[in-house]
Amino acid sequence: MELVQLGRKAREEAKKENGCPTDDVSPFNPPDPYAPPGQDLSVPTEELHPVLRAFRLEHEAFIKQLDTVEQVLNHVLERGPSNAADEALGVFFQCVENEVLPHNRREEEVLFPLMALRLKEAGEHSQTPEAVTGIDVLRADHLHVVQLSAVMLNFFGIAGRLPDRASQRMVIEAGIRQGKALVELLRLHMFREDEVLFSLAHKLLTAEDLAHLEAELG
Ligand SMILES: [Fe+2]
């Protein structure tokens, strides 16, 4: 069964279970975010078109960074700030600024508009007056990444300028909470793209679409 069909099936089942019309269940935003319908039909990386494969390989590099930053955040929470932690967080912010955000922009400018079109053509959208697709969920994730990184950076920046340790500690803990939320969001977002978006793109995008993506993304 195709991922698109599975998405429809999940929506129909949710409508039956809830006894009310809902179009919120989509493979991009299922009740259990880490168990989307059709997950077992995910296309292996080596079978993806090079332009889609490149996005997934970039995720692999980001996921390694997330593991490191999560360890650093836990370390700061347990033992307080240190030069080594500052350095590691600095590397993470550089990675978000110079790699994650440009990656997201490339998805938004080229891949997302094409996929939104193909998903609508395939009937994989809400039945609301303004048809919404899973691409809207992914765009909202991108916006949330920018917001969380900015808030996290601000908390850590403010903490360094506070005179007493108690206030510093409180603000650092607030920054760590934002940081952990950011790590979780990025993990879930990349999971959604790896397990659902790229597999759907592999099935729905035409040869011309993929050639267009390749030309645009170089
Ligand atoms: Fe993304």
Ligand SMILES: [Fe+2]
């Ligand atoms: Fe991505």
